[in-house]
Amino acid sequence: LITSLLLIRDVINISVSDKTSLAAAESDTAVYTPDISANSIMAYSHIVEKNPFGPPLVFRSLISTQKLVSQSSSHSDLVLIGTVTGPDELSYAVFKDNSQPSQNKQRVFSFGKEVFNYGTLTRIEKDSVEITQGGTSFTVPLIKLTKIQHSKARSGTSNLKFVTKIDDNQYLLDQRRVQRAIANPQQIMTDARLLPNIVNGQQEGFRIMEVKPGGIYDSLGLLNSDILLRINGLDLSGPEAAVQTMSALKGMKKINLDIIRAGSSMSLGYQME
Known part of the structure; x- marks a missing residue:
């Protein structure tokens, strides 16, 4: 009996000893297993760029490319309404951002x-x-007026007389046509080229150039090289003032333009x- 008990004790000791050794081995393995982290794919770019098997190649990140494409596609929401060109400090552009329909307004940027x-x-x-952002530049062209003009032609309003000349300096305007013109600043900015008129380093109105035949300025009796100084007594000291002045014309029965010819x-x- 004693011999049997001693034999059972030895078997138990051997079993426990084996399990302890196995656990220690597993513990040692866990401690000494190297921590291998995934490298960014760009870490291998030098292999492709140096290319020992042929001419050097350029390695570009696919993620970066996707970001650039995404940014480029968003540029279509930016609409250029018109420009005023001159010295850099006196040049402006009017934009509308279609990605913000709740703020569907034109804004002037210098x-x-x-x-x-x-x-x-x-x-x-x-x-x-x-426009430049993050070292990358893109061009925004001026909006085309084809759709606006086509819409007017279909509605039959293009045959209405916009201006009737009473005498040399007095005109009779169709109020509905005027209000439509004010509501479409694209046409105001593109029916002629507006250049800042600089006097002693300060802007005093706009010089009107490249007047389009049949356009708003032509219909109002304005000529190439006329300088538009004021509208209803409000000085046109910059594009912001011009936009505000045009907005103020809504509902008015009389308009007076002060010009130099x-x-x-x-x-x-x-x-x-």
């Missing part, structure tokens, strides 16, 4: 300013602007009907 969330306005041309000051009067 050279070097941030345009909504799209980047900095770094170049302003007659028919386009350049061929060096001489004169006023043009318009009566709404």
Whole structure:
């Protein structure tokens, strides 16, 4: 009996000893297993770029490319309404951001300013602007008026007489046509080219150039090289003032334009009907 008990004790001791050794071995393995972390795929770019088996290659991250494509596609929401070109400090552009329908308004931005969330306005041309963000630049062309003009032609309003000349400086305007023109600043900004008129380093109105035949300015009797100083007594000291002045014309029955033509000051009067 004693011999049997001693034999059972030895078997138990051997079993426990084996399990302890196995646990210690597992513990040792866990302690000395190296921590292998996944490297970014860009860490291997030097292998492709140096390419010992052929000409050097350029390795680009697919994620970065996708981000650039996504940013580029969002530029279509930015609409360029018009521009005023001159020296950089006196150049402006009018934009609308279609990605914010709740704020469907036109805004004026001067050279070097941030345009909504799209980047900095770094170049302003007659028919386009350049915006730069994060070292990348993109061009926004001037909006085309084809749809607006086509819509007017279909509605039959294009045959209405916009302006009737009473005498040399007095005109009769179709009020409905005027209100439609005010509601479409694209046409106001593109029916002529507006250049800042600089006097002693300060802006005094706009010089009107490239007047389109049949456009708003032509219908109002304005000529190339006319300088538009004031509308209803409000000085046009910059694009912001011009936009505010045009908005203030809504509902008015009379409009007076103070201009300089061929060096001489004169006023043009318009009566709404």
